[in-house]
Amino acid sequence: xxxxxxxxxxxxxxxxxxxxxxxxxxxxxxxxxxxxxxxxxxxxxxxxxxxxxxxxxxxxxxxxxxxxxxxxxxxxxxxxxxxxxxxxxxxxxxxxxxxxxxxxxxxxxxxxxxxxxxxxxxxxxxxxxxxxxxxxxxxxxxxxxxxxxxxxxxxxxxxxxxxxxxxx
Amino acid sequence: xxxxxxxxxxxxxxxxxxxxxxxxxxxxxxxxxxxxxxxxxxxxxxxxxxxxxxxxxxxxxxxxxxxxxxxxxxxxxxxxxxxxxxxxxxxxxxxxxxxxxxxxxxxxxxxxxxxxxxxxxxxxxxxxxxxxxxxxxxxxxxxxxxxxxxxxxxxxxxxxxxxxxxxxxxxxxxxxxxxxxxxxxxxxxxxxxxxxxxxxxxxxxxxxxxxxxxxxxxxxxxxxxxxxxxxxxxxxxxxxxxxxxxxxxxxxxxxxxxxxxxxxxxxxxxxxxxxxxxxxxxxxxxxxxxxxxxxxxxxxxxxxxxxxxxxxxxxxxxxxxxxxxxxxxxxxxxxxxxxxxxxxxxxxxxxxxxxxxxxxxxxxxxxxxxxxxxxxxxxxxxxxxxxxxxxxxxxxxxxxxxxxxxxxxxxxxxxxxxxxxxxxxxxxxxxxxxxxxxxxxxxxxxxxxxxxxxxxxxxxxxxxxxxxxxxxxxxxxxxxxxxxxxxxxxxxxxxxxxxxxxxxxxxxxxxxxxxxxxxxxxxxxxxxxxxxxxxxxxxxxxxxxxxxxxxxxxxxxxxxxxxxxxxxxxxxxxxxxxxxxxxxxxxxxxxxxxxxxxxxxxxxxxxxxxxxxxxxxxxxxxxxxxxxxxxxxxxxxxxxxxxxxxxxxxxxxxxxxxxxxxxxxxxxxxxxxxxxxxxxxxxxxxxxxxxxxxxxxxxxxxxxxxxxxxxxxxxxxxxxxxxxxxxxxxxxxxxxxxxxxxxxxxxxxxxxxxxxxxxxxxxxxxxxxxxxxxxxxxxxxxxxxxxxxxxxxxxx
Numbered sequence: 029x030x031x032x033x034x035x036x037x038x039x040x041x042x043x044x045x046x047x048x049x050x051x052x053x054x055x056x057x058x059x060x061x062x063x064x065x066x067x068x069x070x071x072x073x074x075x076x077x078x079x080x081x082x083x084x085x086x087x088x089x090x091x092x093x094x095x096x097x098x099x100x101x102x103x104x105x106x107x108x109x110x111x112x113x114x115x116x117x118x119x120x121x122x123x124x125x126x127x128x129x130x131x132x133x134x135x136x137x138x139x140x141x142x143x144x145x146x147x148x149x150x151x152x153x154x155x156x157x158x159x160x161x162x163x164x165x166x167x168x169x170x171x172x173x174x175x176x177x178x179x180x181x182x183x184x185x186x187x188x189x190x191x192x193x194x195x196x
Numbered sequence: 197x198x199x200x201x202x203x204x205x206x207x208x209x210x211x212x213x214x215x216x217x218x219x220x221x222x223x224x225x226x227x228x229x230x231x232x233x234x235x236x237x238x239x240x241x242x243x244x245x246x247x248x249x250x251x252x253x254x255x256x257x258x259x260x261x262x263x264x265x266x267x268x269x270x271x272x273x274x275x276x277x278x279x280x281x282x283x284x285x286x287x288x289x290x291x292x293x294x295x296x297x298x299x300x301x302x303x304x305x306x307x308x309x310x311x312x313x314x315x316x317x318x319x320x321x322x323x324x325x326x327x328x329x330x331x332x333x334x335x336x337x338x339x340x341x342x343x344x345x346x347x348x349x350x351x352x353x354x355x356x357x358x359x360x361x362x363x364x365x366x367x368x369x370x371x372x373x374x375x376x377x378x379x380x381x382x383x384x385x386x387x388x389x390x391x392x393x394x395x396x397x398x399x400x401x402x403x404x405x406x407x408x409x410x411x412x413x414x415x416x417x418x419x420x421x422x423x424x425x426x427x428x429x430x431x432x433x434x435x436x437x438x439x440x441x442x443x444x445x446x447x448x449x450x451x452x453x454x455x456x457x458x459x460x461x462x463x464x465x466x467x468x469x470x471x472x473x474x475x476x477x478x479x480x481x482x483x484x485x486x487x488x489x490x491x492x493x494x495x496x497x498x499x500x501x502x503x504x505x506x507x508x509x510x511x512x513x514x515x516x517x518x519x520x521x522x523x524x525x526x527x528x529x530x531x532x533x534x535x536x537x538x539x540x541x542x543x544x545x546x547x548x549x550x551x552x553x554x555x556x557x558x559x560x561x562x563x564x565x566x567x568x569x570x571x572x573x574x575x576x577x578x579x580x581x582x583x584x585x586x587x588x589x590x591x592x593x594x595x596x597x598x599x600x601x602x603x604x605x606x607x608x609x610x611x612x613x614x615x616x617x618x619x620x621x622x623x624x625x626x627x628x629x630x631x632x633x634x635x636x637x638x639x640x641x642x643x644x645x646x647x648x649x650x651x652x653x654x655x656x657x658x659x660x661x662x663x664x665x666x667x668x669x670x671x672x673x674x675x676x677x678x679x680x681x682x683x684x685x686x687x688x689x690x691x692x693x694x695x696x697x698x699x700x701x702x703x704x705x706x707x708x709x710x711x712x713x714x715x716x717x718x719x720x721x722x723x724x725x726x727x728x729x730x731x732x733x734x735x736x737x738x739x740x741x742x743x744x745x746x747x748x749x750x751x752x753x754x755x756x757x758x759x760x761x762x763x764x765x766x767x768x769x770x771x772x773x774x775x776x777x778x779x780x781x782x783x784x785x786x787x788x789x790x791x792x793x794x795x796x797x798x799x800x801x802x803x804x805x806x807x808x809x810x811x812x813x814x815x816x817x818x819x820x821x822x823x824x825x826x827x828x829x830x831x832x833x834x835x836x837x838x839x840x841x842x843x844x845x846x847x848x849x850x851x852x853x854x855x856x857x858x859x860x861x862x863x864x865x866x867x868x869x870x871x872x873x874x875x876x877x878x879x880x881x882x883x884x885x886x887x888x889x890x891x892x893x894x895x896x897x898x899x900x901x902x903x904x905x906x907x908x909x910x911x912x913x914x915x916x917x918x919x920x921x922x923x924x925x926x927x928x929x930x931x932x933x934x935x936x937x938x939x940x941x942x943x944x945x946x947x948x949x950x951x952x953x954x955x956x957x958x959x960x961x962x963x964x965x966x967x968x969x970x971x972x973x974x975x976x977x978x979x980x981x982x983x984x985x986x987x988x989x990x991x992x
Contacts, residue, residue, distance in 0.1 A: 067223015131687025132220030
């Protein structure tokens, strides 16, 4: 098998990783085991649960359904890119504030799903948000608080993107 | 990041943010698959493709020749390892039905481990596992617990019947105004956490210590069991719990894979890593719930229950697992819920089939029992034309009767309901939901042509299983406070709750507390986290330890501040004179530092150990109310509104309790409408992906309105706490069934869960058929034969 290894250059969170992969290696496995970024979780390996959701050129994608070789030349973003030190992304803060996680296993996938969706359109309606969120599975929370957190973060991200004019 | 108000004086009872969250939202959690050790081998399990058969031979040559493969084992390689034993009550009659770690001469379900491959890469291990050739002589399968077959020579597939009774049931049945009979079925479903199982074993040869990482739920108990199985002393095995991606009863049991990684780590003297994939999870991790109940109630003219007689059949699957007969014991001991029942008889038939073995799943025995009991209450109401609310009110145990001894046992414990105001909570729940307005609104919707209905269920949960738990709290000289417990975290917020209790009792800030759990190397004793016992037992032990520690701190502070200790208080980590908050203060760090130097061991700090003992469990209770709409074309059921009223005795963190209740509801709804492990007639599992086994998404879950009450604190612990882990799931199947009946104007239509569109369609057709023959369309008042039980998707 090892003779099928090939060198692939991945751009993950603005860092370059040169990895040796077989064509069959999933991007999720390579991100985790070779790049050491274990925040991307593998929950089903058949594209249903969404725990491994990452952003590929800004689009939320199941990393278990992509081969690492396919991701060469694309901008990959994982949950590790969201915060800098203690400075959390609005979605991360909202998830904590609204108790939108329990075991936390599905959380990185939800955060990346929402990051991708809200960066594209922070004006999603409640119904549109629910529609986006129904892409991923959570077994602990019953989604109620994830929806609340997503709403709160969307509102905050919209404020940041286009702050309301101050009254003078 | 943490909310501003974390005053230690009022920290117990406040919805403060979780200590667990920051690393988890950053992707810095350490789940099982995030744990790796240099030089590790990856284990891959070869599983039986056949539900029942004689194992003729296993050919491993091709697999051994694969690149990267170190070894392939079959049962012969681990002949010295005994079957996996009971973790709790040993039941002699079940002993021959325990599961071997690898199948020996028979396979009994699709997914049963028959061999394992060890390789230096997970992809290569999987490649090699595909090359193991298993030769099996197929035997006839037994796929329903309605039937009894032969398990092995001289042994049937029914090793035991769990029986309990009191009062004269036969006389009550003979003399009753009416006898109501039902035939009910709860489908096979389970916890299915988002993180699959994982186990990583490492052998530290120099110190002769075997380590098992990826432990969950009950690390101390599993350590004892592993020590027995591997013939090692307790001090030579340690289990390490890290982050756990959901448990729900199934994760953290001792499974064949846990034993295999340990044995291999010892033999190869290399770390062994095993991570389950999702297909494996759905056929190898404990299933749960599947039961058929034939229940009868004798009632008087007013609908008062005179007796309940239940015979049920529990589909255990292929083997007995660690829990033995506990699910059946819980069904039989808790079936009666909040009602007064003068005479009762139950017989639970423990039956094996050729399916994945079953055990506990969140609210085990109660989700099933509540569905059965509340269907019965609705049937009594329909038969006597009494309102569904009234029939319950007439039968509830009154508040004045507490404590109320049931003359029954559950989990080996006498069921003595400790406190409760069931009627009071029913009132509050109906008020909160606006029951009268809901009925009016539903009437309006119906006139507009919609199929909508309301339903509800009442139940009693249990929590705080004893007998004891102990905790050690230490204030380090640098001020860091550590609580060491043998409890476990499955994601429920254990660290936060324990920190709140410690902070509130000791008088320090909760976010400065580190709660250590699930590490057998840190504390000798531990009860883990199961049976909704962590907050009650570990929480109460934490309080005891904090009280003792507080006394020690005040002793020292009283000397240093030259003040009577009665005048001192501890608030937010500072000791001060009670009435002079601006006077001299002493930080806990200073006290710990002083104590350490006086005690002549400079780094130790000041610590205390506390224990909590209890003789009985306690009993929280709840009411669920559902409003559903049926799509007349697809027969899909949509939950429009849902209310949960739950009395938790005392809420340590209401936000986390609400989280538990809503999360539990979502799981309960899965079991009520979507989730089911199906098999075809030949025993082939059909629910092996998330496309077949349907977990509810954000789309299916409505907003859940929660009323959390503290009307009946438990007299069995000083804080009055009752557990909240299982109250969200318990009543869902029952409430949804009741609401669907109501939407159809046909009480008794729903006799089986989950109510899939196909099952609902069939149930409606059979109602119509009954009506067409001129009979009453309330089939619940007669025995109705076998509920529809799909064996194949085609059949649905």
